[in-house]
Amino acid sequence: MYASILQYARSLRVSRLAGAGIAASLAVVLGAAGCDQSTPLCRTGTGTYTIKYNLVAGSGDCANLKADIVYVNSYNDVGEEGKPDLEKVSAALMPKRFAEYLDRAEFPDQLAAWGHFTNSEPSGNVCNIPTLTETTKAFPALDAIADDGDSPFADDDNNAGRSAEVARTVSYKWSNWQVYFTAAHAGNAFVIDLDYTVTNEGGAASTCKYQGVGLLFGQRPSCSKNTNADHAKPGNYVAEAARCDSVAHPDLGLGTGSGVDPEANFACDPETLLCLANVNFGGF
Numbered sequence: 001m002y003a004s005i006l007q008y009a010r011s012l013r014v015s016r017l018a019g020a021g022i023a024a025s026l027a028v029v030l031g032a033a034g035c036d037q038s039t040p041l042c043r044t045g046t047g048t049y050t051i052k053y054n055l056v057a058g059s060g061d062c063a064n065l066k067a068d069i070v071y072v073n074s075y076n077d078v079g080e081e082g083k084p085d086l087e088k089v090s091a092a093l094m095p096k097r098f099a100e101y102l103d104r105a106e107f108p109d110q111l112a113a114w115g116h117f118t119n120s121e122p123s124g125n126v127c128n129i130p131t132l133t134e135t136t137k138a139f140p141a142l143d144a145i146a147d148d149g150d151s152p153f154a155d156d157d158n159n160a161g162r163s164a165e166v167a168r169t170v171s172y173k174w175s176n177w178q179v180y181f182t183a184a185h186a187g188n189a190f191v192i193d194l195d196y197t198v199t200n201e202g203g204a205a206s207t208c209k210y211q212g213v214g215l216l217f218g219q220r221p222s223c224s225k226n227t228n229a230d231h232a233k234p235g236n237y238v239a240e241a242a243r244c245d246s247v248a249h250p251d252l253g254l255g256t257g258s259g260v261d262p263e264a265n266f267a268c269d270p271e272t273l274l275c276l277a278n279v280n281f282g283g284f
Helices: 005-012 019-033 096-100
Strands: 047-057 067-078 084-095 113-116 126-131 135-139 168-181 186-200 205-216 224-226 237-239 266-269 274-277
Touching: 047 186, 047 274, 067 096, 067 205, 067 274, 084 096, 084 168, 113 126, 113 168, 205 274
Parallel strands: none
Antiparallel strands: 047 067, 047 205, 067 084, 084 113, 126 168, 135 168, 168 186, 186 205, 224 237, 266 274
């Protein structure tokens, strides 16, 4: 097993108030306010995350997963009189590529992996979902479509810039979802295990095990830049590190930051052109 989420949090630089430091800080705040502060309830951040993967075991078609964009949200169960049950919280995540292929016969919750937190309050700085529902999606064979100059991660109706793909079925079986949760960093980072299965047209399947670390990017999870000065025309896509920054860069045409926690340790990955957690798997 890989290091705990608290060890990852050190690498993400989101634990500066952990342990005695946060206790002391809260004591000062609470003492000044003259009141008690209730323990926050477990939940995830809401929005778009990137996940960086580390291959643990497996080979074949499943062994090429480097990163994902996923949509994440939390939900309360329905309690008495139809009111939210604050003690029972579930969370869901869906890969962006699943969402892009939704059709009228499918509902988003059928392609999202769901699970319940084991406790309503964090244990230390961790909220844990040990098991989640498995999600599977069949992808048809696709012909390549010429690039129209937009970002390769844009939600184009015509999928311009798409590479040719063979027919396959993809399955995500997530587990051990550990959400880093404090009052200052409420669910904006997590680690998770994944059994990832790819089945080809002939029925041959391969399953790979991954470790993943996710970061919330509210605005811009991609750091891809079209090298053509006229972005309306096709060009090559390269990594531009500033696109991952928490702050805006008006001089580069970036009017907003990426939405990531400014204290997180992240970087623009030149291979996937995504903003990913800058961690080394295997211990710290």
